[in-house]
Amino acid sequence: MKKTDLEKNLGLKINGKLKQGASATRFGAASGEVPDRREQRKLDAARGLIPFAVKLEGDLVTQLRTQAETQQRDINELVAELLRRGLAG
Structure with a gap:
């Protein structure tokens, strides 16, 4: 691979990580307050909720x-x- 290809891939990785990190606080809540989807499904199942x-x-x-x-x-x-x-x- 060329050096430019490596730099491009690194930039894509960084952009991907930035997009993933922003989703937790986009609804105005702190990052620790909003459970992710898997945790939310477990909480809902414990309460007897079915999608x-x-x-x-x-x-x-x-x-x-x-x-x-x-x-x-x-x-x-x-x-x-x-x-x-x-x-x-």
């Missing part, structure tokens, strides 16, 4: 997000409560 993906219309999602923001709640909690109400009724 459940559905496809919804855009206007329905907008309504859910607005309602969650006005009530200052997590959207997961809001959807769970609405599903419980709907299934009970």
Whole structure:
């Protein structure tokens, strides 16, 4: 390999590491406060939570997000409560 190729590869490695390091604090939390995805999955599993993906219309999602923001709640909690109400009724 040429010296320029080695320098280019080194630069790509540095850029990759910079991109990975920035993701932990991009949501405004300190790096130690936000668990990574694997840890979050373990925490969710311990609480008995199971990921459940559905496809919804855009206007329905907008309504859910607005309602969650006005009530200052997590959207997961809001959807769970609405599903419980709907299934009970």
